[in-house]
Amino acid sequence: MHFRDYILFSNIRSFEIALGIMPPSESQGSNKTYLLPLVAKGDEAAMKKCIDSYGSLVWSIVCRRINERVDAEEACQEIFTEVWRIASRFNSKVSKESTFIGMIARRRSIDWQRKQNRLPALSTLESLPELSSSNAQSIHSLDRNEIWEKLRTLPEDTLTLFSLHFEKGMTHEEISKETDIALGTVKTKLRRGLIEARKLLKEFSDGKGVSL
Amino acid sequence: MSKENTLNRFDELDAGRILGDLTSNETSEWQLLARDNENSNYIDLELLATELELQFTQPCDLSSSLSNKLADTIPAFSNKNKQKSATQIISILPWLGWATAACLLVLFNIPESSIPSAVPELTYAQKLDSLTKEAPETQRLAFSPASDPYNNISGEVIWNDERQEGYMSLVNLPVNDPTQSQYQLWIVDPERDELPVDGGVFDISSGSETAVIPIRNALKVFKPVAFVITLEQPGGVVKSKQEIVVALAKS
Numbered sequence: 001m002h003f004r005d006y007i008l009f010s011n012i013r014s015f016e017i018a019l020g021i022m023p024p025s026e027s028q029g030s031n032k033t034y035l036l037p038l039v040a041k042g043d044e045a046a047m048k049k050c051i052d053s054y055g056s057l058v059w060s061i062v063c064r065r066i067n068e069r070v071d072a073e074e075a076c077q078e079i080f081t082e083v084w085r086i087a088s089r090f091n092s093k094v095s096k097e098s099t100f101i102g103m104i105a106r107r108r109s110i111d112w113q114r115k116q117n118r119l120p121a122l123s124t125l126e127s128l129p130e131l132s133s134s135n136a137q138s139i140h141s142l143d144r145n146e147i148w149e150k151l152r153t154l155p156e157d158t159l160t161l162f163s164l165h166f167e168k169g170m171t172h173e174e175i176s177k178e179t180d181i182a183l184g185t186v187k188t189k190l191r192r193g194l195i196e197a198r199k200l201l202k203e204f205s206d207g208k209g210v211s212l
Numbered sequence: 213m214s215k216e217n218t219l220n221r222f223d224e225l226d227a228g229r230i231l232g233d234l235t236s237n238e239t240s241e242w243q244l245l246a247r248d249n250e251n252s253n254y255i256d257l258e259l260l261a262t263e264l265e266l267q268f269t270q271p272c273d274l275s276s277s278l279s280n281k282l283a284d285t286i287p288a289f290s291n292k293n294k295q296k297s298a299t300q301i302i303s304i305l306p307w308l309g310w311a312t313a314a315c316l317l318v319l320f321n322i323p324e325s326s327i328p329s330a331v332p333e334l335t336y337a338q339k340l341d342s343l344t345k346e347a348p349e350t351q352r353l354a355f356s357p358a359s360d361p362y363n364n365i366s367g368e369v370i371w372n373d374e375r376q377e378g379y380m381s382l383v384n385l386p387v388n389d390p391t392q393s394q395y396q397l398w399i400v401d402p403e404r405d406e407l408p409v410d411g412g413v414f415d416i417s418s419g420s421e422t423a424v425i426p427i428r429n430a431l432k433v434f435k436p437v438a439f440v441i442t443l444e445q446p447g448g449v450v451k452s453k454q455e456i457v458v459a460l461a462k463s
Contacts, residue, residue, distance in 0.1 A: 044286050044287065047286050048283055048286060051279070051282045051283060051286075052279075055274045055278075055279060055282060056271035056272055056273050056274055057266070057269060057271045059271075059272050059273075059274050059278070060269045060270060060271055060272040061265065061269060063272065063450045063451060064265075064269075066450070067449045067450055067451060068445065068447060068448075068449060068450070069410070069413075069447060069448045069449060069450050070447045070448075072450050073278050073281065076274075076278060076282065077281065077282060077285060080282055080285070081285070084286075094255075094259075095259055098266065099259060099262050099263060099266065102262045102265070102266050102269075103255075103258060103259065103262045106258075106261070106262055106265060110232035111232075113232060114232060119234070119235070119236060119239075120236055120239050122229050122232065122234065122239070129254060129255040129258065147263070162264060165231070166261075166264040166265045166267065166268055167267075167268035168268075172231075172233055187228070187231075187233050190227075190231055190233075191224050191227035191228050191231060191233075192224070192227070194227045194230065194231065194257060194260065194261060195223050195224070195227055195257070197260060197264075198256055198257050198260050201260065202256075
């Protein structure tokens with residue numbers, strides 16, 4: 001089955017839950033009460049709710065990249081420590097809470113993976129974009145179905161690589177072995193695919209329409 | 213390099229940062245470009261990558277032990293200065309009773325035999341026996357070897373859904389060196405999840421032909437259909453690659 005078929009027909013449940021980028025309990029209503037602003041004020045009960053609501057999401061992200069249980073648990077603790085530390089940077093106009101927390105979890109677990117390969121950590125880089133900043137055409141403002149509808153117009157090989165990387169959590173090396181595509185090409189195609197996806201979504205959000 | 217080329221190069225490197233594939237040289241280059249690039253403050257690309265990943269992320273329940281660990285850390289978050297001492301208090305607590313008893317022994321030279329002993333803890337073998345007798349609905353499955361070096365293994369697994377309690381009785385499982393590898397149990401419960409649940413890491417020490425090992429399921433299981441023992445790296449793993457499958461018990 002091709003990746004685009006997968007998106008279209010067989011992932012309805014995660015469609016509902018995730019690109020919505022929120023656990024089932026996370027409401028999309030405009031009058032939603034956010035936990036992170038309360039966490040930012042040092043509200044311990046809100047932090048507990050935050051762990052209850054997003055712990056399973058963080059754990060899933062961590063487990064995609066870190067296989068050793070002890071390390072995965074440690075990473076999970078680090079992630080929530082960081083959530084506590086930088087909760088004040090959450091901006092509901094830029095992202096959903098689950099996206100904000102998911103982004104921290106991604107950064108941390110990718111760093112953990114890189115540490116294993118003796119590569120410099122990325123989440124400690126100077127000039128790292130703030131989690132509260134975004135262009136006006138933030139993808140947050142787009143409806144999730146519209147996002148995926150537009151991404152379906154990406155080239156099929158890009159969608160396949162996206163599937164292997166984002167869905168199956170495969171490393172570039174693993175993708176290269178699986179697809180028989182040179183490692184450098186996998187890397188380049190994934191990077192450019194991500195940039196292309198952003199471009200598509202921006203054009204779409206600007207109402208320009210896209211012709212590929 | 214023209215401004216457009218610089219922006220394109222920055223975008224590509226930033227995508228690499230987000231995908232986690234920057235080399236050391238590229239990391240330095242990214243830093244250099246990020247300082248001058250006014251677009252470097254935006255995180256739209258990273259938001260997109262996160263959303264793409266979350267699209268395919270099925271939340272996976274935290275084990276109760278990790279959940280408790282995280283919850284226990286909250287008070288430490290709220291006052292960083294107290295973090296160290298709080299951690300120390302937590303780690304010392306389990307030993308406090310023993311330490312006090314030891315001090316009393318030393319100070320007052322009380323003969324050990326005169327200290328009233330606690331209610332003796334049942335051995336795992338006794339607990340297994342008790343579970344079998346007290347809970348008739350307990351499931352019993354025989355282990356069979358799953359690969360060559362483990363052909364002599366036998367034994368059974370005893371599991372009770374309601375109590376969420378179980379034990380393995382294992383015969384002829386080779387002794388392992390915990391610094392090199394450890395056994396790990398996996399519980400297959402399709403009603404719960406397609407991924408097996410971690411049933412705990414354990415060792416087999418020398419001197420025992422039959423070992424009784426308690427099952428330490430990280431998550432609640434509802435209707436297990438199989439129990440699989442694998443050999444993993446020390447500490448166990450989150451997801452087994454099942455490179456060395458030792459034994460299997462299935463209904």
